Amino acid sequence: MEAPQTYLDALRRLLAAGRRPSDEPTGTQLDLTVGLLAGPAPTSIADVGAAIDDAGRVQQILDVVPGEVTLWAPVRDETGTVVDFEVEAASPEAVDILGRRGRELIGARVTTTYPAALGTERWRVYERVLATGRAVHLPPFTYGPQEGIRVGAQYSMKVHRLGGKLMISWFAHDEEALRHDRLRQTERLGNLGWGEWDLRTGHVEWSEQMYAIYGRDPADGPTEVGARDPYILDGDEPILAGALEALARGERADVTYRVRVNGTLKYVRTVADGVLDTTGRLIKIYGIVQDVTVRETARTRLAAVERRLEEQQRSLEAEHRLASQLQGIILPIPAEPINLPGLRVALRYLPAEHLSHVGGDWYHAAALPDGAVLLAVGDVAGHGIRAATTMAQLRHALRALTVMSTDPAVLMSHLNRLMCDLATEMATEKATEMAPEKAGDIDRQVAETRSADAPNSTATAVIARYDGATRSLTWTQAGHPVPLLTRDGATRPLPELPDPPGLLLGVRPDAVYRNATVHLDLGDVLLLYTDGLVEHRRRSLEEGLASVIRTVDDAIGSRPHQPLTALLARLHRANPEDDTCVLAARPLATQDQS
């Protein structure tokens, strides 16, 4: 279909051949040839005989004759009986069973090529034509297998006498029938119809499949020619009008429009060429019509799906923008490192890839009234607005609590009690929510779909207090990954806390938290991070941690005093579903505040 002209031509030719199996063009050609050979005014048989005797002249004429035509000269024995024929001239399409073609046949003997021909009914016909001069048209016959021809192949034959010789032409009937069948098959398979419209006579011709496409009985004939397709949908008329204009300009038309056939909507594609007369008037249209309903329907559906996806994409983007704005309001992340008393701190926040996961990760880094610095990183379980709200509460509570105490373990106990209170509140809320749900499961289902997270209010955190004067770091954690310390190019977790291990926040109000203290050297780098950095569904925490340690070691090994932001830029979260917060800190010499 991409080269419609070639196809159109082929189709037209095939149709012409297939439609008129009995109208042998070669037969007409033969008669014309005989006339030609006889000259414009044949006066006597002798003249014709003289012409025929000139085999070279006959061959020149047969060279331009279509179809299978040969000139046979009889070969007689001493009694004058015809015992064979010798081919004296042959048209280019003439072929024998040995595959010889055209001029290659010259000199061939019929009994050599077709040994069984002698004595057959056909042989007697040859003799009769030769004797009487009356041309004979042999009805279709089938060559037998002994004659070396494809079994069942049907031929008909015309035998003329020319001078003392025979002019013979063949038509392979089943070749044409076969072509016709193949064509019909092609049309049916491709849902292709072929039509011809003569605008002067109003004559319209349709192929069989055309009737099938338009659901018309061939007995009723095609629809009349006109500016409109009577089946076309009103809305698509301009498409057809445009096609007619293109044809009138001498251009090819290739249009797809909708038609309604017996109440069913169909898409038809028409590729058509027009014939213009010398005045430039459109006089004839040839066209192929294809039923492309299946393809068009699929395309329309696909377009609808694409449109929906696009809309969804847009709303996701809007949601993402909103989430990032919210994140920025609740937890602004400074782009540049911040200098606190005796400590430089840089932060990096890696949002979850899943846009709806507004994170519960948070950090805190601020100078304390006593001249020390408080650092914290935490992670609230779950995602979404609830987690973000809890995160904001914890962060603000921590800031407020530092007025009463700056001891990390004490602060952690307070945060734990706060989380336990939140858990109780949440359980109460849930109980009140549950009560009316007993009436119907639908509300419950709605509530479930709204949040797939367990209604859980646990959190993890690490809190550290750094005293720049003594360069000592006191820290504690609650269910949180242990901070990493890089010293002399090697990174390892801080030594574990004394027992009991800090329990997840929000589980037991009486959980106990203990501090540990570590001395920091100038050049050390401290990393506080949330589990998104190391936690991965299919990898152990140890593997995740080892990978982070490798990254940090490589970075620091290649450039020991590189800026903290550059170091953080090399870290990637292990879990794309979880957001991640990383805090890096490097001690400053007390007078060095730059």
Next chain:
Amino acid sequence: MDQPVTIRPEPDGTLHIELAGDIDYTNSGAVVNAIDAEAGPPEPQVIRIDLDAVTFLDSSGIGVLVITSQLAVSLGAEFKVLRPGRNVFEQLRLTGLVDLFGIAQPGAARED
């Protein structure tokens, strides 16, 4: 994929819960609801969670254990967590829940 949770009340008053696959933000809410729905009456004397088939717990998956332990406390039932894999055990250790729930180290004699 397998059901993330299978719950079976046993004749001795134990509510046996088997978790499977990844327990995370996508299914933890449904798991908690399913456990809630099966927790009586009659109230179980023991709530037992088997983690043998669990491949991953995110923070909300850990929340399932915490919430179920609180449910057990409110019902006056004993709470047991069995057979965590190595990675799950490591997560529970990190959060301090190993001590709280009295979970045995993986590879230690199993209590079936």
